[in-house]
Amino acid sequence: MNGVHIEGLRKHFDRQAYKADGNTRGAINGLSLDIQTGEFFVLLGPSGCGKTTTLRCIAGLETPDEGRIGIANELVAAPAQNVLVPPNKRSIGMVFQSYALWPHMSIYDNVGYPLKQRKKRLDKLEADHEIKAALALVGLQGLEGRSPADLSGGQQQRVALARAIVAKPQLLLFDEPLSNLDAQLRLRLRSDLRKVHDQGGHTSIFVTHDQSEALALADRVAVMREGQIEQLGTPEDIFLRPASRFVAEFVGFDNILPGEVIASDSSGVQFHPDGWPEVLFAPASSRLAVGTRAHVALRSANLKILHGSTHEPNTFLANLQAINYLGEYFQGEIVLFGNELLGRFQDHPSTWLGLSAGRVDGLAVQVRLEPSDLVILLDKEQSQSEAVNSEVAA
Structure with a gap:
């Protein structure tokens, strides 16, 4: 060495x-x-x-x-x-x-x-x-x-x-x-x-x-x-691929939701955020068993505020609360199933909403949470417990 x-x-x-x-x-x-x-x-x-x-x-x-x-x-x-x-x-x-x-x-x-x-x-x-x-x-x-x-x-x-x-x-x-x-x-x-x-x-x-x-x-x-x-x-x-909520927040994952894994197989993970009537689809993970409590994390850049509609997975109607101009793009503050989240406009909001930066009175917009960009995070104690159990099983 x-x-x-x-x-x-x-x-x-x-x-x-x-x-x-x-x-x-x-x-x-x-x-x-x-x-x-x-x-x-x-x-x-x-x-x-x-x-x-x-x-x-x-x-x-x-x-x-x-x-x-x-x-x-x-x-x-x-x-x-x-x-x-x-x-x-x-x-x-x-x-x-x-x-x-x-x-x-x-x-x-x-x-x-x-x-x-x-x-x-x-x-x-x-x-x-x-x-x-x-x-x-x-x-x-x-x-x-x-x-x-x-x-x-x-x-x-x-x-x-x-x-x-x-x-x-x-x-x-x-x-x-x-x-x-x-x-x-x-x-x-x-x-x-x-x-x-x-x-x-x-x-x-x-x-x-x-x-x-x-x-x-x-x-x-x-x-x-x-x-x-x-x-x-x-x-x-x-x-x-942050390994914990602490790391995720530190490197810019600004949307983090608690919830539970309700399905997990080779095709992907279904995650149910607390209080949501819908589920989120996330990439497959061998470490996530059904019933696992965890958090799902997503950067605001990957929560897309859409112009138009789509029926792709992880697409929902949300209430737009504010538009923030951040130089290179416009960021939106939204409320989705009671959760305050941050997203990014895919088109200039003035071209289809007639609005620029400022407060908005709960305008309905469609948003998409890109499944491939979702990261499911176990808390540190769960991760350590899984590591110990894996060693014992081996």
């Missing part, structure tokens, strides 16, 4: 409570994870989920209470064995949210600083070559003599990235590096970050609360909740 290996990691900031009661939950609660060499790995989750604490433990900026961390086959943290390699002895580069540049140093000296900390220093010509190569990779050639105060926020973040890669570390760590930048600049720097990763051959770990960043950058994503991994998978897995 040449990437990063984490086993049973725990971190509690309230040490007194933890010592008094070993069951007290902390910032990280028994996290285990393997990150492959050369992978761009993203830790995704809301504030307080433990993603930054995990990153800081990997970097050596926090000391774990339990567990083991290995980087490139070297054990760098294992409290039970009294192992704790300091940050400057780990082969890492780190890019912080706040840039963390030295204001009294030139851009050249900021980028070159890690080379001065090496045990085996490069000679002046070699160091100059590495510094200029790092600056060229992030598009800052010719700015070596300026100070950080002379640069924009985006340029300062590029300097921080150049400083992180100049010593060719085995591991790059990113702590929400784009969150202080405006939306357009974030989009440009995302592409640059991925380019630097691909060209440098590093292993990268990126922390963010922004699902779009995670999906755009990652080879794999770990969605974190309360110091543990809620779901681990490719961006497509996370975005299209």
Whole structure:
């Protein structure tokens, strides 16, 4: 294993409570994870989920209470064995949210600083070559003599990235590096970050609360909740096949309904939302038995407000309450069998309703919930119980 290996990691900031009661939950609660060499790995989750604490433990900026961390086959943290390699002895580069540049140093000296900390220093010509190569990779050639105060926020973040890669570390760590930048600049720097990763051959770990960043950058994503991994998978897995209601809501499933599975076979699932006179048809799933309580989830983009009528499955009459203009499309607030849901107009509402954005007085419209886009979610306890039962049966 040449990437990063984490086993049973725990971190509690309230040490007194933890010592008094070993069951007290902390910032990280028994996290285990393997990150492959050369992978761009993203830790995704809301504030307080433990993603930054995990990153800081990997970097050596926090000391774990339990567990083991290995980087490139070297054990760098294992409290039970009294192992704790300091940050400057780990082969890492780190890019912080706040840039963390030295204001009294030139851009050249900021980028070159890690080379001065090496045990085996490069000679002046070699160091100059590495510094200029790092600056060229992030598009800052010719700015070596300026100070950080002379640069924009985006340029300062590029300097921080150049400083992180100049010593060719085995591991790059990113702590929400784009969150202080405006939306357009974030989009440009995302592409640059991925380019630097691909060209440098590093292993990268990126922390963010922004699902779009995670999906755009990652080879794999770990969605974190309360110091543990809620779901681990490719961006497509996370975005299209969330494993829990928590993940679904976090990645943009904005219509979620409780109910019960009333039929399930190879042709599909019939799901009865609570209080509905109708059923919903969803893709087949071998894990859903008749009588299972669950939730069905659907993005508003896949709840279509139709111009005209159709007799396709999952098509119903609903009451339109409001029309919202969101730039690229019009969103509708609807009430369907007593549930407030969000949908998307397939045609400009003014062309067939004579209406634009604003409140609407319960106008009847036909809506379609695309069956292929429905995801049925078991709660976490049910999923764990099914996993245990499957192991017993095997």
